[in-house]
Amino acid sequence: xxxxAGGIDSNRDKIGxxxxxxxxxxxxLAVFPELAVTGYPPEDLLLKKGFVDxxxxxxxxISSKCEKITAVVGFVDHRNGKLFNSAAVVHNRKVVAVYDKxxxxxxxxxxxxxxxxxxxxxxxxxxDGFSFGLLICEDLWDExxxxxxxxxxxxxxxxSINASPYSVGKWSEREKAAKQLSVKTGNCFAYLNLVGGQxxxxxxxxxxxxxxxGKVVSRGRQFEEDILVYDIEASDNKTRxxxxxxxxGIKSKNFPLKTSIKVSNPEPLPRTAEVYKALxxxxxxxxxxxxxxxxxxxxxxxIDSALVAAVSKDALGSDxxxxxxxxxxxxxxxxxxxxxxxxxxxxxxxxxxxxxxxFAQFMKSLAGPFSGTQANIAEENLQARxxxxxxxxxxxxxxxxxxxxxxxxxxxxxxxTLYGDMCGxxxxxKDVPKTLVYELVNYRxxxxxxxxxxxxxxxxxxxxxxxxxxxxxxxxxxxLDRIIEGYVEKDMGIEEIVRADGRLPQPxxxxxxxxxxxxxxxxxxxxxxxxxxxxxxxxDRRMPITNGYNKV
Numbered sequence: 157x158x159x160x161a162g163g164i165d166s167n168r169d170k171i172g173x174x175x176x177x178x179x180x181x182x183x184x185l186a187v188f189p190e191l192a193v194t195g196y197p198p199e200d201l202l203l204k205k206g207f208v209d210x211x212x213x214x215x216x217x218i219s220s221k222c223e224k225i226t227a228v229v230g231f232v233d234h235r236n237g238k239l240f241n242s243a244a245v246v247h248n249r250k251v252v253a254v255y256d257k258x259x260x261x262x263x264x265x266x267x268x269x270x271x272x273x274x275x276x277x278x279x280x281x282x283x284d285g286f287s288f289g290l291l292i293c294e295d296l297w298d299e300x301x302x303x304x305x306x307x308x309x310x311x312x313x314x315x316s317i318n319a320s321p322y323s324v325g326k327w328s329e330r331e332k333a334a335k336q337l338s339v340k341t342g343n344c345f346a347y348l349n350l351v352g353g354q355x356x357x358x359x360x361x362x363x364x365x366x367x368x369x370g371k372v373v374s375r376g377r378q379f380e381e382d383i384l385v386y387d388i389e390a391s392d393n394k395t396r397x398x399x400x401x402x403x404x405g406i407k408s409k410n411f412p413l414k415t416s417i418k419v420s421n422p423e424p425l426p427r428t429a430e431v432y433k434a435l436x437x438x439x440x441x442x443x444x445x446x447x448x449x450x451x452x453x454x455x456x457x458x459i460d461s462a463l464v465a466a467v468s469k470d471a472l473g474s475d476x477x478x479x480x481x482x483x484x485x486x487x488x489x490x491x492x493x494x495x496x497x498x499x500x501x502x503x504x505x506x507x508x509x510x511x512x513x514x515f516a517q518f519m520k521s522l523a524g525p526f527s528g529t530q531a532n533i534a535e536e537n538l539q540a541r542x543x544x545x546x547x548x549x550x551x552x553x554x555x556x557x558x559x560x561x562x563x564x565x566x567x568x569x570x571x572x573t574l575y576g577d578m579c580g581x582x583x584x585x586k587d588v589p590k591t592l593v594y595e596l597v598n599y600r601x602x603x604x605x606x607x608x609x610x611x612x613x614x615x616x617x618x619x620x621x622x623x624x625x626x627x628x629x630x631x632x633x634x635x636l637d638r639i640i641e642g643y644v645e646k647d648m649g650i651e652e653i654v655r656a657d658g659r660l661p662q663p664x665x666x667x668x669x670x671x672x673x674x675x676x677x678x679x680x681x682x683x684x685x686x687x688x689x690x691x692x693x694x695x696d697r698r699m700p701i702t703n704g705y706n707k708v
Contacts, residue, residue, distance in 0.1 A: 157188060158352030158381050160445055161195035162207070168193065168214040171229060172221050174383065179225045181385050185283070186227045189317050189350040190257075190293050191241060193218075193231040196319035196350060196359075202271045208234050215244055215251070222246045226283060228290070230317050238273040243290050243317055245281055245404065253404040255279035257292035259301040265321055265357060265687070265695040266294075278302040280311050281404050286390040288313040293320060296333055296347075307341035312390050314343050319350040322360040322434050323690045327424055331364060331372065339370035344388050351381055353441030356684045356694055358434045362424070375421045379433045384420055428599040431592065431688050432467070435584060438686035440471040442582050443557055452556040454543055454577070455479035455499060455506055457491030458616065461561040462498045462607045463593055464584045466600050468559065474503035478556060481508045482543045484515060486619045494611045501606040511542045518542070536620035540576025548579055557581045560683050565590040565633055567682065567693060568640045569668065570675030571626070578682050586685020587692040589640060590616070590633040631664050639668045645691040649708040669708055677701045 157174060159167045171188055178186035190196060193211045201207045215231045226247045233242040233254055241260070245253040256275025260268040279290045289306035296303050296316050306314055314337065320330065330347060338345045344367055351361035363376035365386050376382040425433060443451060451468055455461050468477045481495045492508075499506035518538055519526075526534075547558045560580030562572045564587050572578050585593060597607050616626040616633075630636055639660060642653035650669060654662050679693050680701055691697050 157192060157350070158441070159189065159192055159195040159350060160352075161198055161354050162201050163195055164193060164207075164210050164214050167195060168217055171218050175218070175221060175225065175227060177383060178385075179223075181383070183225060183385060184286075185288075186225055187315060187317060187346065187348050188227065188229045189348055190230040190243075190319040191232065192229055192317075192350075195354065197265075197354070197357075198232070199271075202232065202239060208232055208239065215246075219244075219246045219251055220249055222249055228315065228317060230292070230319075239271055240275060241268060241272045241292060242275075243292055245290075253279060253281060255290040255292070257295060259294040259298040261294040264691070268294075278306050279404065280306065280309060286313075286388075287311045288315045291316040293318040296337075303337060307337050307343050310391075311343060313388055314338075314345045316345070316347050318348060319359060321687065322358040324427060324431060324688060327360065327362045327378070330362075334364070334366055335370040338366045338368065342368045342391075344368055345370075346386075346388075349376075351379065351437075353438040353445070353686070355442070356438075356687050356692065358438040358686060358688070360430075360434065360437075372421065374419050375424075377420070377422055378425055378430065379437045382420065386419060428592075428595050431588070432596055432599055434688050435467050435588070435596075435686055436471045439467055439559075439582065439584055442686075443472060446557075446581075448555070448557040448581075450476045450478060450554070450556045451559050452478040452480065452547055452550045452554075453559040453561060453580075454547055455481050455495045456561075456619070457481070457487075457494040457498075457611065458614075459593055459597055459607070459611050460563050460566075460585060462494075462611050463597050463600070464559055464561045465498055465502055465504065466597075466606055467584060469502040469504055477502070477504040478550065479504055479506040480547060480550070481506055482511050482546060483508070484510070484539050484619070485512050486539075486621060486624070488619065490610060490614070491619060494608055494614075497608050498606065498611070501608075509546055511539060511546070514542050515539055531621075536618070537573045537576055539620050540573035540618075544573075544576045544579035551581075559584055560586070560685075562586065562682075563588050563590050563593050564689070564693075565630070565636050565640060567679060567685075568644060568675070569630060569636070569671040570678050571630055571671075572678065572682075574678050574681060578678070580683040583683040583685035586682070587688050589637040589689075591637045631668060635660065635664065636668060639665055640672070643669050643672060643708070644693075644697060645689055670706075673703065673706065676703065 157170055175186055193214050211232050229244050233240040241257040243255045244251045258275040260272055262269045281288050289311040295301045334345045334347050346365045348363045349361055350359040352359050360378050361376050362378045364372050365374040367373050374384050374386045376384050479499050550556050551558045558580040560583040563585045566572045567586055617624050642648040650665050653665050676699050
């Protein structure tokens with residue numbers, strides 16, 4: 157299910173509606189994601205006592221509707237002055253068992269130890285001769301966690317509820333970890349994941365069920381809500397009571413009869429399609445969940461803004477996307493033709509607002525202070541800031557959300573203008589390297605050609621001065637993105653990157669890293685962006701702005 161962080165009432169209602177659907181399918185057991193009641197991550201909402209109390213009240217409301225079916229629901233428990241990331245087992249209108257998450261992640265985007273206390277005991281539920289052990293997300297991954305103990309206990313099923321954020325190919329890592337456990341111990345395994353966009357994070361769903369041999373027998377859709385229904389038979393193995401395992405027995409005589417089911421098992425999306433869908437969902441949910449209806453962006457005639465326009469149209473519909481082309485004296489005719497071609501192909505409105513006169517007025521005002529100096533980056537950035545001001549005017553006047561269009565390569569190196577092209581409420585491709593931008597554009601064109609070849613084939617340029625090219629300032633993007641991957645995503649130093657790649661000159665690596673480090677103050681002021689790589693700026697990578705350490 158697609159939950160809303162803090163949306164306790166809407167999450168409660170969605171759980172109730174899906175509980176009814178599961179009952180209609182003839183299910184004995186219905187399972188919902190980690191912290192389904194509160195949404196994930198609730199962050200400092202957890203410090204509000206009223207929030208935790210409301211979540212407990214919602215669980216009580218859910219329990220009152222739980223007849224003729226057993227449910228597992230993620231919620232926040234509060235006991236003895238401590239908070240727990242917990243799973244409630246609800247049966248016959250009552251919470252009959254609670255499992256507290258044992259392994260609390262405290263890395264990357266996770267900071268659960270800030271809020272939650274660690275659970276102490278593993279938990280196995282025995283339901284009419286069928287047994288299942290409970291896990292919550294990180295419990296599967298920790299080598300010293302409860303997964304192996306539960307797997308060797310003889311339970312018929314290991315059941316893991318999750319709020320596992322998306323990054324490229326993450327689904328295969330999850331399936332691999334679960335398969336290893338299933339094959340080794342002969343347990344069936346059910347992995348249930350949250351779906352939806354939540355600020356920078358995207359949860360991709362892609363839930364799955366494994367048989368006792370580790371084979372995927374059912375798989376949920378990616379980036380969409382889904383219900384998987386599957387029959388798992390009890391084995392002859394009896395649950396063995398191990399130390400530190402809580403056993404809860406449930407008896408029922410009123411479950412509905414089994415019904416015929418259609419097993420879902422779609423193939424995972426190819427890599428580029430997967431990333432595009434993540435951006436689509438992240439943008440759609442950010443706009444929808446924050447109460448916006450329409451977005452506005454600057455359409456420059458370049459590849460980045462063209463990609464953002466395409467994702468926006470696909471996520472929100474053409475009527476909800478407004479584009480503005482803002483040429484200066486340095487803007488080529490080709491840029492204008494390309495910008496309007498993209499808008500036409502996508503069916504979105506594009507206005508033209510020239511900035512040359514505004515820029516001239518600014519330069520007139522600055523004539524005194526700038527007298528006797530050569531034109532430099534100040535004049536270049538002034539153009540970008542004029543464009544940012546115009547876009548923000550649309551936001552204020554009409555309530556549009558401004559979308560920033562900078563990519564990860566630019567954001568990393570500071571090749572962007574603070575209060576200019578960095579303006580916006582959401583930076584859609586902030587975590588997308590430039591080389592991947594081209595792949596995404598080619599993918600989108602393979603579905604339906606909307607971005608002209610002239611945009612793809614032109615050398616990237618900011619067009620803020622005559623004959624400007626990105627590569628005048630930056631290394632070639634295929635080189636730059638390899639350095640960014642090593643330094644930002646893998647925390648490698650200069651020598652490590654040079655040794656690992658074998659093709660990167662040390663001076664280029666050193667200069668690029670210097671640009672990345674110097675740009676931290678810019679990134680701290682930038683709009684949130686949708687995470688698609690293993691380590692994104694913001695929630696993932698947190699560096700001090702004032703930083704005296706440069707021994708890389």
